Amino acid sequence: MENRLKETDRYWNVLSLAPLCLLLFFLTIIPLLSLIYTSFFKVTWDGGYLYEGIGFQNFFDLVENKFYIPGVKNTILFALITVIIQVVIAYAIAIVLNKIKYRVIYLSIFMLPILLPPIVIGSIWRLMYGFDFGLFNYLLSYLGVMPIDWLGDPKMAFISIVILDIWHWTPFSVILLITAIEGIPKDILEAGLVDGTNFLKEAYYLITPLIMPTIIVASLFRFIMSFKVFDEIYLLTQGGPGTATEVVSFSIYETYFESDNIGLGSAMSVTTLILIILIMYAVQKIYIKLRLNAHD
């Protein structure tokens, strides 16, 4: 049968894969190459782009840049803290949710932060964090607590962003974990009941080991995805005060679009790309190792 269809197969294969491959080629591969190329130039706009070769200068500038390196450090710290807290909370929620029959109602409410525009979430939280007439300080005033400068104080600003991100992305892990729990064969949990498990024992001895792979995947996936954080930072702090909430995406945006420094912006992008690919590689190694351990 393969012989009979060989002629048409070729056409079909080429035609059906062409749209995807063309899009990927022109919008991801070419831009990637152009990024690498541009990172060795000083680019100025004068009705057209003027390129002036400056070797590795952009990469030296990047190390000295006030924002980039602190941004990388902040992003990694931010990703670590938020992911750990999110997954722990999500695990607890999923375990409780699993016992509820009409959990879809709760789940729909919990899903909202993921599905609504991040920039709107940023604008809402900006209003809530407001110093003079924000919701949080208003509520605190009833408790007799002095107003907190949520976004103005460097330490507090970082914590505020972390709180927002936990609120925003914990539901994502909840969905992954509850789906994993739902996927556990019923007879395993029933066997547990026969053996006299209670709520906590079941969670600890049965559910946790069985969904461990999902817990690991959710954590690693969220860790890498945390590098994308941008919208909330853009609206809430613009990376400030100082570099307290500077993140990679925002440094690149600022350099490329606000300061019009396309060469340096490209160098930052290339460095970030390499960093992410290295992290992905490491993450994969960790994943394989953790999974092997989880099976022991």
Next chain:
Amino acid sequence: MTRFLSHSLLVILSFIFLLPFGWIASLAFKRQIDILMTNIISPISYGNFIKLFASKESTFSNDILNSLFVGLSSTLIVLIVCSLASFTLTRLKIEKWLGMIIFGWVLVFHMIPPITFIGSWFVLANSLGLFNSYSALIIAHATINLPLGLFIITNYMKEIPNEIQEAAVIDGASNYQTYFKIFLPLLIPGLFTAGIIIFLFSWNDFMISINLSAKATQTVPVSVATYAQQYEVRYGEMAAGSLVSLVPGLLLTIFANRYIVRGITAGSVK
């Protein structure tokens, strides 16, 4: 007892997740003065919505149309491109390395912060004279959502039983016929799931729209951000705009939450 505790906990959590949206909804119906005075109880005012939709300098109605147009077009592109490719890559005999390269690169692309690419898209669009055009925006949105589309559709594609495909081949159907007459109808739930998620992500996108569009083609999130960025923040209009921009997400969550859960899971766990 445990039941009661669980429900109380979940109700408190629901409250925490709903609070910001309730708060913004309440602000949307307040006058600027009541917002600034933190008056919790205040006369209900529709002024913000009137300013948003009826005032001359506001482009909000136009922004909604932009968002819808860009969102629907890019979603359609992703669905066509990804269902075709996914069918060939997962259902036909094809060189193994090809599939590995495509899926591998798409996965890497999915993980990379989009801002790293948007810079060169901007330069590309500018050189082609496409800055502030719908086509640049639509293609950019389609590209950024290709990975999700491909993963979700492939997830459904793999579930279609082999027997159906074999039967088609025995009946002498060409690949063209198998795809259009057999797979596409069976794939409708998958296309629906992917479509919802991709439309929402396009509707929600801020980073691409702010960098590739200007006043004429700006989308809703960009316009909401503008209200927050002005020298004197216009809280009322910002709240009203935010509230309107929540509508598609809310509607789809209410009416299609099963699909969304499946889409989020299929799009992330490989």
